[in-house]
Amino acid sequence: MNETDPSYNDASLKFDFKDAYWMYNALSVLVESNYSEFIQDDIDYLTDIRQELRAFVAETDKLAADYSGDELVEFLTDRNQKIVKKMRDKTTDFFGELYTKGINLSKLTFNMDENL
DSSP states (O other): OOOOOHHHHOOOSSOOTTSHHHHHHHHHHHHHHTHHHHHHHHHHHHHHHHHHHHHHHHHHHHHHTTOOHHHHHHHHHHHHHHHHHHHHHHHHHHHHHHHHHHHHHOTTOOOOOTTO
16 A cells, blocks of 8 residues: 555544544543443444454455556555545444434433423
């Protein structure tokens, strides 16, 4: 590869969900905030993405055999961009699922009266 996704090489010291560092750390904090309620969801998420990543790497290795030189570099750069996007999308979706689930666990959550 000759380029990584900006979310991995432009991490800042200030929170920014666009940075992989902050996105994955925010997910950890969210899971820990309601650990007993979220741990199984997190285990399932991690198992799923690990399997997907391993399959993606195996497929990439197999397909890469057809390339060499600059074409191989371009191919691997493209594959890297695709897997980063896929993991970002899956993580963002998972974050949203936990966040929504967490709202219902909040002590500040109340049911809206239908007459209001």
